[in-house]
Amino acid sequence: MPLLAVVSDDFVLVATARGARSDWIRNIAANPGVRYWLGGEEVTARAVLLGAEGRTENLPDDIASVVEPMSAHGQMLGWRFAVLIPCDVAAVDSA
DSSP: OOOEEEEETTEEEEEETTGGGOHHHHHHHHOOEEEEEETTEEEEEEEEEOOTTOOOTTSOHHHHHHHHHHHHHHHHTTOEEEEEEEHHHHHHHHO
16 A cells, blocks of 8 residues: 655654545544554554544644645645554653
């Protein structure tokens, strides 16, 4: 499955050009618990799927400011986006 990813601090922005047809998007909508490998280490994370409008209200301000412009432009092309938040960061943000 074609995915593009950008690492920013503790977060990973993932995009697919397949839009809503992507099985990956459907899978994380059903179960936002994900694992990925970065620098040879496994990371457990929570995926926040951005809505059709690219809404980022569930994201920390620093990552939302990066994601919003990218998401808005990409979604005009039919792309869909998710932000992967490592579980240790998600626990701190929800406290």
